[in-house]
Amino acid sequence: MSVPRARATVARMLGYVPGEQPTPGERVIKLNTNENPYPPSPSVLESIRRLEGDALRRYPSPMADAFREVAARVHNVSPDQILAGNGSDDVLQIALRSYCGPGDVLASPNPTYSLYPVLAELADVRFITVPWEDHWTLPVAALLAAKPQAIFFANPNAPSGTIVPPADVATLASRTDALVLVDEAYVDFADTNCLGLISQYENVLVTRTFSKGYGLAGLRFGYAIGHPSVIASMAKVKDSYNCDAIAIAAACAALDDQSYARDCWDRVRVERTRLTRELGRRGFDVITSHANFVLATVPSSVDARDLYQALKARGILIRFFDKPELQDQLRITVGSPEENTALLASLAELVPSPAEA
Amino acid sequence: MSVPRARATVARMLGYVPGEQPTPGERVIKLNTNENPYPPSPSVLESIRRLEGDALRRYPSPMADAFREVAARVHNVSPDQILAGNGSDDVLQIALRSYCGPGDVLASPNPTYSLYPVLAELADVRFITVPWEDHWTLPVAALLAAKPQAIFFANPNAPSGTIVPPADVATLASRTDALVLVDEAYVDFADTNCLGLISQYENVLVTRTFSKGYGLAGLRFGYAIGHPSVIASMAKVKDSYNCDAIAIAAACAALDDQSYARDCWDRVRVERTRLTRELGRRGFDVITSHANFVLATVPSSVDARDLYQALKARGILIRFFDKPELQDQLRITVGSPEENTALLASLAELVPSPAEA
Numbered sequence: 270m271s272v273p274r275a276r277a278t279v280a281r282m283l284g285y286v287p288g289e290q291p292t293p294g295e296r297v298i299k300l301n302t303n304e305n306p307y308p309p310s311p312s313v314l315e316s317i318r319r320l321e322g323d324a325l326r327r328y329p330s331p332m333a334d335a336f337r338e339v340a341a342r343v344h345n346v347s348p349d350q351i352l353a354g355n356g357s358d359d360v361l362q363i364a365l366r367s368y369c370g371p372g373d374v375l376a377s378p379n380p381t382y383s384l385y386p387v388l389a390e391l392a393d394v395r396f397i398t399v400p401w402e403d404h405w406t407l408p409v410a411a412l413l414a415a416k417p418q419a420i421f422f423a424n425p426n427a428p429s430g431t432i433v434p435p436a437d438v439a440t441l442a443s444r445t446d447a448l449v450l451v452d453e454a455y456v457d458f459a460d461t462n463c464l465g466l467i468s469q470y471e472n473v474l475v476t477r478t479f480s481k482g483y484g485l486a487g488l489r490f491g492y493a494i495g496h497p498s499v500i501a502s503m504a505k506v507k508d509s510y511n512c513d514a515i516a517i518a519a520a521c522a523a524l525d526d527q528s529y530a531r532d533c534w535d536r537v538r539v540e541r542t543r544l545t546r547e548l549g550r551r552g553f554d555v556i557t558s559h560a561n562f563v564l565a566t567v568p569s570s571v572d573a574r575d576l577y578q579a580l581k582a583r584g585i586l587i588r589f590f591d592k593p594e595l596q597d598q599l600r601i602t603v604g605s606p607e608e609n610t611a612l613l614a615s616l617a618e619l620v621p622s623p624a625e626a
Numbered sequence: 627m628s629v630p631r632a633r634a635t636v637a638r639m640l641g642y643v644p645g646e647q648p649t650p651g652e653r654v655i656k657l658n659t660n661e662n663p664y665p666p667s668p669s670v671l672e673s674i675r676r677l678e679g680d681a682l683r684r685y686p687s688p689m690a691d692a693f694r695e696v697a698a699r700v701h702n703v704s705p706d707q708i709l710a711g712n713g714s715d716d717v718l719q720i721a722l723r724s725y726c727g728p729g730d731v732l733a734s735p736n737p738t739y740s741l742y743p744v745l746a747e748l749a750d751v752r753f754i755t756v757p758w759e760d761h762w763t764l765p766v767a768a769l770l771a772a773k774p775q776a777i778f779f780a781n782p783n784a785p786s787g788t789i790v791p792p793a794d795v796a797t798l799a800s801r802t803d804a805l806v807l808v809d810e811a812y813v814d815f816a817d818t819n820c821l822g823l824i825s826q827y828e829n830v831l832v833t834r835t836f837s838k839g840y841g842l843a844g845l846r847f848g849y850a851i852g853h854p855s856v857i858a859s860m861a862k863v864k865d866s867y868n869c870d871a872i873a874i875a876a877a878c879a880a881l882d883d884q885s886y887a888r889d890c891w892d893r894v895r896v897e898r899t900r901l902t903r904e905l906g907r908r909g910f911d912v913i914t915s916h917a918n919f920v921l922a923t924v925p926s927s928v929d930a931r932d933l934y935q936a937l938k939a940r941g942i943l944i945r946f947f948d949k950p951e952l953q954d955q956l957r958i959t960v961g962s963p964e965e966n967t968a969l970l971a972s973l974a975e976l977v978p979s980p981a982e983a
Contacts, residue, residue: 272828273805275859276727276775284862287688299684308679317872318675322665325844325876327656328837331644355712355846358865370633371728371750384866391863393728418633448630471629480685487682487871489712502632505641506748508715509741514844515674515872519682 278393285387289586298608301586303427303455303562305484306537306605309519310529313485316522317515329514332504336512339521340492344464349497352504353512353520357454357478357491360503361421362388364474364493367506368419368448369394376417378408380428380594382452385421405431405556409441419448424463425455428590428600430558435463442470448499450474454491455560457482457534458541464494471496481561483523483530490520537561541603547613548601552623562602571620573597579619585612635750642744646943655965658943660784660812660919662841663894663962666876667886670842673879674872686871689861693869696878697849701821706854709861710869710877714811714835714848717860718778719745721831721850724863725776725805726751733774735765737785737951739809742778762788762913766798776805781820782812785947785957787915792820799827805856807831811848812917814839814891815898821851828853838918840880840887847877894918898960904970905958909980919959928977930954936976942969 274280288302333353341348354360361384369375371393377385379398389396399411405426412420420441425432442449451463453475466473474495479485490512493503512520523530545555545563552568567573577589577599588600603609631637645659690710698705711717718741726732728750734742736755746753756768762783769777777798782789799806806829808820813834823830831852836842847869850860869877880887902912902920909925924930934946934956945957960966 271803272853272855273725273776273803275724275862276730278727279724279859279862282862285866287685287866290685290687302685304684308683311679313682314677314679317677320671320674322668322671322841325670326665326841327661328644328647328659328843329846330647355716355870356865356867358867359712362865366748367632367636368630370635373633391723419630446628446630484679484683486685486867489686489867489870496629498629502636505632505636505639508713508719509642509644510713510715510843510846513712513846513870513873515876516870519872 282390285384298585298611300602300604301588303481303602304486305481307484307533309484309523310526312522312526313519316518320515324514329510329517331509333512333517336517336520339524343524344494346494350494350500352493352500354491355511356489357476359511360476360491360493363503363507364450366392367502374415374417376412376415376420378422382423382427405429407433407437413445417447421450423452425459425559428564429556430560430562430564432459432559435461435466438463439466442473448472448474452476454478454481458537458561459559467495474499479520479523482534485523488516488519490516537603540606540609544603544609551616551620562600564598564600566598573599580615583615585615639747642741655942655968657959657961658945660838660959661843662838664841664890666841666880667883669879669883670876673875681871686867686874688866690869690874693874693877696881700881701851703851707851707857709850709857711848712868713846714833716868717833717848717850720860720864721807723749724859731772731774733769733772733777735779739780739784762786764790764794770802774804778807780809782816782916785921786913787917787919787921789816789916792818792823795820796823799830805829805831809833811835811838815894815918816916824852831856836877836880839891842880845873845876847873894960897963897966901960901966908973908977919957921955921957923955930956937972940972942972
C-alpha cells in the first residue's frame with residue numbers, strides 16, 4: 270500500500286483555476302469574477318429565514334419540483350423542460366456526460382468559457398475549438414466540420430461580452446443532430462436570448478444561472494431549459510439530490526421577483542455604458558458588451574499584465590487571462606457606480622492619457 | 627436536426643432510483659430513507675438566519691475553507707486532509723472519477739450502497755461485486771482478485787447495518803495500492819470507525835455525511851478525509867465551487883455542536899435496541915445493526931412486499947428492495963419513539979404473532 274495514483278487523465282491535468290477570491294474581511298473592489306454588484310432580492314433572505322429544521326432533516330425533491338414550477342411559469346414552458354443543478358457548472362457537466370462519451374467530440378468557438386475544456390478532459394472527451402469568424406460571428410461551418418456530439422458556447426460570450434443572434438444559432442441547430450448548448454449565464458444583461466428556439470429545435474439546450482443576474486453566486490444554482498427528452502436523459506446522469514432544500518427555496522424566491530432583478534440589470538447596463546465610454550476616452554478599445562463585464566484592449570503604451578498588477582496593489586481586482594490571444598486585454602466586471610468610479614480614478618493615475626501618450 | 631441521442635451508456639441505463647418521498651403536506655411516518663428523526667442543532671438555523679445578502683452575492687470558497695478548519699479540529703487532522711462536497715454522493719463521484727477511468731475496475735462487496743454501480747456505469751467503469759463472506763465479513767481476497775483501481779463499501783453497511791472492524795479494513799488496505807473508500811455515512815450510530823487508519827494507510831479514504839447523523843439530508847453536504855495527495859487529486863476533479871455559502875455555514879455549525887449530535891445518536895441507539903427486540907418478538911429475524919436502520923427478515927408466513935404495501939396503505943413508508951437476494955427482507959429506519967410505536971402497533975395487526983402462526 271502507498272499513496273494511490275490518480276488516473277492518468279487526472280494526474281496530468283491542472284484543473285480549472287477559479288478567479289481570485291479575497292480572504293474574508295479583506296477590503297477589495299472586486300471586478301474580476303462577474304458577480305452582480307447588488308445583493309439578491311430581499312425575498313430570497315426571507316425565504317431562507319422562514320425555513321424550519323424539519324425541511325432540512327428530510328431529503329430535498331430530487332428534481333427540485335417547486336423550482337421547476339416557478340421556472341415553467343416565468344419562461345412559459347412546461348416543468349418537464351427544466352433541469353436544476355448545483356450551479357450551471359453542474360448543469361454543464363451533466364449535459365456533457367449525457368451526450369459525450371470517451372473519444373466523442375465537444376466543439377466550441379475559441380475563446381469562450383474556459384471551463385468547457387476542463388469538463389471535456391475529465392470525461393475523456395476530445396475538445397475541438399474553432400476560431401470565431403470576424404466580428405465574433407458564430408463559425409457554423411467550422412463547428413459542424415468537427416463532427417461533434419455536442420457544441421457548447423457562452424452567449425453572451427465570455428470573455429468578449431459579444432452576442433450571437435438567435436437566427437445564427439437556429440442555422441447551426443438546423444444543420445446538426447448534435448446537442449447545441451447555449452450557455453446564457455450572462456443573458457440577463459442582453460437584449461435577446463435563445464429561449465424561443467427550444468420549441469422549434471429539439472437539440473437546443475439553454476442554460477441559465479443565478480450567479481450573475483440574480484446576485485447569488487454564493488448559492489450555486491443554475492438550470493437548463495430544453496426538450497423534455499433531453500431533460501429526461503440528463504436526469505439519469507445528475508446526482509440524485511443535486512440541489513439542496515435551501516437553495517431550491519432561495520432560487521424560487523429570486524426567480525419570482527422579476528421586477529427586482531430587472532431593476533438591477535438596468536442599473537448594470539447604465540454603468541456598462543459609462544464604463545465603456547470612459548475607458549474609450551482613456552485610449553482603451555472596448556468591445557460592445559451584452560454582459561455585465563467589458564473586454565478592453567489596453568492602449569499600445571500599456572502592458573496589460575502590469576496594469577492588472579498595479580490595480581491589484583491598489584486593492585482593485587480585475588481579470589487578466591494569461592493566454593496568447595488575450596495578452597493585451599483585460600476583462601473588467603461592471604461594478605456599482607462607486608466601484609466603477611474608483612477604478613476609473615485609478616486608471617487616470619496609472620494610464621497616460623491619449624494626449625500625453 | 628431532431629431530438630439528439632444521449633450517448634449509448636446513458637440511453638440504456640435506468641439511473642439511480644431514490645427512495646420514495648411523500649409529496650409536500652402529505653402526512654406519513656417516513657421510515658424508508660434513513661433520515662434522522664431529530665432536526666438539526668438549533669445553531670444550524672441560527673447560522674443560516676445570520677447570513678447577509680452580500681455573502682450570497684459572491685462566489686463561495688472553492689474548497690470550503692471554513693468547513694475544512696472545523697472538520698480538521700473535530701477530527702484531529704489537518705485542513706488539507708478534508709474535501710467537502712455537495713452531499714456525500716458528490717464526494718463519491720469525485721473519488722471514482724479521480725481514480726477510475728473508462729475500462730478500469732471498481733470493486734465492492736455485495737450487497738452494499740446501490741449508488742456505486744450507477745456511478746461506475748456513468749463513468750464507463752467496470753463494476754465487479756463479490757459476495758460478503760459469512761457473518762458479513764469483508765471478502766478481502768475476492769476483492770483483491772478483481773484487480774480494482776478502487777474499492778468502495780459502506781461501513782456500517784447498507785442495507786445490512788453490519789460493520790466491518792477497522793482491523794479488517796487495515797488488512798485490505800495493506801495489500802493493495804487501490805483506493806479503499808470507506809463510506810461512513812452511518813458511522814455516527816456505531817461504536818467504531820476507520821478514521822484512525824488514514825494516518826497509517828495512504829490509500830484509505832473515509833467519507834462522511836450530514837444527511838444521517840446531523841439531521842441535514844436536505845442540506846446536501848458530505849466530506850472526505852484522507853491523505854493530502856488524494857484530496858489534492860480530488861480537488862482537480864470536483865466542480866470549482868461545489869459547496870454553496872449557506873451549506874458551508876450550516877455544516878460548520880452542525881459539526882461544531884457535537885454534544886447536540888451525540889445526544890441524538892444516543893436516542894436513536896436506544897430506539898434501535900427496542901425496535902430490534904420488538905421485531906424479534908413478532909418473529910422477524912433482525913441483524914444486529916450499527917446504523918440508524920435495521921434489516922429484518924420477515925417471518926416465513928409473511929410476504930415482505932405485501933407487508934411493505936400494507937404499511938404504505940396505512941401511511942407508514944419502509945423500504946422494500948426488489949432484488950432477488952433481498953426478497954424476504956425489509957429495511958426500516960429507526961424513527962422517533964412515537965413513530966416506532968406506531969409501526970409496531972401496525973405490525974401487531976398485520977403480522978400473525980409467532981404463537982398463532
